Amino acid sequence: MSGELKGIPQQPMDPEKGTLDPLPLQSWDGDLKTQLKAGDIPPGSKEKDAAVTTTTKEVVAAKPKPPAKRKVSRWILWNLWFNTYRKFFTFTFSINMIGLGLAASGHWPYGAKYSGAIVVANFNVAILMRNEVFGRLLYLIVNTLFAKWPPLWFRLGCTSVLQHLGGIHSGCALSGVIWLLFKVVNNFRKLDITHDAVLVMGVVTNLAVMISALSAFPWVRNTHHNVFERHHRFVGWLGLICTWIFVILGDTYDPITRSWNLNGVALVHHQDFWFTMGMTVFIALPWCFVREVPVDIELPSPKVAIIRFKRGMQQGLLGRISRSSIMEYHAFGIISESRHAKYHYMIAGVQGDFTRSLVQNPPKTLWTRELKFAGVSNTSTLYKRGIRICTGTGIGAALSTCLQSPYWYLIWIGSEQEKTFGPTISGLIHKHIGPERLLLWDSKARGGRPDTMKILKEAYASWDAEVVFITSNYIGNSEIMQGCKEAGIPCFGTLWDFMNDD
Incomplete structure (x- = not known):
């Protein structure tokens, strides 16, 4: 692959990762305001309602300098690492482990007696956090109630919470596995009154959910996508079936009389029955929207x-x-002119077997979930003005925001964008985004990438932006996030460690 990074594992295509042509960042000895003519300077908030300039201006290329390494404080690095995702994970996992410790030590009898209900309750919340219907509902509520009027810190918090719900997913899923292990161990401690069928299904269920959870670890997910998908999905489904059997066996067997109570009325009075029912609904619901649709490639x-x-x-x-x-x-960003447009598009960078097959043997139809899921860009409606910066194929996740809102500024850094991405994408950009809110940087024509933070800071100030959304490769995303934190610019970037396709 062109521009492959040595020493950095190549990641699978993801909707929020600009992974095509990941060139290293270089310095740009220039000034955005002086190199653009007066009509190109992004209008401030006082000029946001003025007529847009339609004349295309020429940007003068400057010779790039070698990249200068910038030292970043440990405090900034810590804040970027211990983000809302990890805070959610730490909170949910810690609360569960405290409860587990109290139950195991005999200080919380409820936890010991109803450990099965706590297991499936955790799995229930974990699955809910990844449910497209629930996610779209949350985004809709937040975007409807809190668009533009609350304080900026509150709106930034809303975006951060919505983007990092996966932390609750991971925390509850791992906690559920550990609680299940605790329940199985307790069953084996009561061999004299526990039926063999309950013991066997407890072990099988624990193995299934452990394999499903381990397959979702970032290293597996990012470097072996098909291994992750097959095990997380299909072993997860097997785990759901085993959970149903384990719950029904455990709730219908009476250890006192050592007999089976097959009365269905008694079964539905158990908490774990309804939690397992919720899990089943949340898992099945997104698959109800799967359709085979015609496509043009x-x-x-x-x-x-x-x-x-x-x-x-x-x-x-x-x-x-x-x-x-x-x-x-595989997940990709969606490009659309509006809700009422005739078409929408996805950009697939040719990097793996799946995307390569789209080029070598273009299909006439593809399977897709008609109910799409929301990304961080969906919260752009919360902000009065913002900047969307992306590299390479990251334009697929970034472009719609700038097409559908005149208050968002687009910076796209790539290599021969018009030649690489073709007339369709170029046509959408030039049709809907005026030069006063657009900066395209062709790294091949200009001899390298710009000093990204320099142009971003100047655009942020002159555009009077409130936030920056970033879609870039691993190195680009890290450097821009660090630079924004250092400059006090609110930003949200790609979740490289936590992207999840299922």
């Missing part, structure tokens, strides 16, 4: 496939596509 270059679907979409959504109904789903 444009191949502007060997690096990229542009996939066109019917109907328009709101900005900030991502979609999953596959060649089959249940196997190998």
